[in-house]
Amino acid sequence: MIEILFFLFLIALLVVGISSVDASFKASNEKDCKEIINSKLKSLSNFIPSQIIIGQHLNYGLAIDEERNKICLLIITNFFSKNPNINPNVSTRIIPYKDILSVELFQNGTSITKTVRSSQIGGAVVGGFLLGGAGAVIGGLSGKTETTGKVNHIALRLTINDVKNPLHDIILLDKEESEYIYKQQLQLARHWHGIIEVVIKRADEEEKKLQVIEQENIKIVPQYSIADEIKKLADLHSSGFLTLEEFQQQKAKLLDIGDTPKPKEPAQIKPETKVCSKCNIPMQVKTVTKGEQQGKQFYVCSNYPTCREVYKFET
Secondary structure: OHHHHHHHHHHHHHHHHHHHHHHHHHHHHHHHHHHHHHHHHHOOOOOOOOEEEEOOOOOEEEEEEOOOOEEEEEEEEOOOOOOOOOOOEEEEEEEEHHHEEEEEEEEOOEEEEEEEOOOOOOOOOOHHHHHOOHHHHHHHOOOOOOOOOOOOOEEEEEEEOOOOOOEEEEEEEOOOOOHHHHHHHHHHHHHHHHHHHHHHHHHHHHHHHHHHHHHOOOEOOOOOOHHHHHHHHHHHHHOOOOOHHHHHHHHHHHHOHHHOOOOOOOOOOOOOOOEOOOOOOEEEEEEOOOOOOOOOEEEEEOOOOOOOOEEEOOO
């Protein structure tokens, strides 16, 4: 009996020892992987990560740049290669917030929480074949969150506005673990689902601003109007201050673009030059001429309407 108890004690010690070594090994690998990813992210231009998440297998991850409203999708390869001549590689894909169509939380293959772009009805490139037909697309893209069921396996899925690579899955748990680890990973998954939910909300808000610009026929406010100047000359001619010959001469000068006399303008604060994050070209200041947003100004890409980037103008 004593021998059996001693034998069971040794087995328990062995299990605890293996678990400790395994946990230490995982922590060391995760630390090394994060160092490789941070080194890669530092080499990127126009992207400074504020938060990073890496999957349990250290092969997929995600970084967010809150200042520039961008997401960086991470794919890590060759991290566990035993060949010393093969180095780990981190591939990156940077996308704007608006290209995130949905975020979904899975447990053992069952979706428990999903949030989608409310403005994507009829416009999502992945459309029906991924979400189960037009009815599923329209019914699902409501911006609401639904939660059902309780299971173990945990994964976070992003649907991207890209027909070639529309899915990005980050696995956070793929086998039975202790209750503590399970709750820890579930909390991490919910935290990142909440972050992407905020990203989707901000993208929807920007989309609504753009719709206001389109619907209310935004146009660049001109420095001056040639038609107004000609009208002033016509009034002066009608009042007898200008002869017909003088009126025709001044009118011809106005219509000659090269010699257009521009009226003096009051000193204005020159707007800050803003560059479109998508096209990398200067943006223009546009003013709403009617509707609820009348008088408000926005930065709009010079390629509008081909490019639909828009930012609020602040003096």
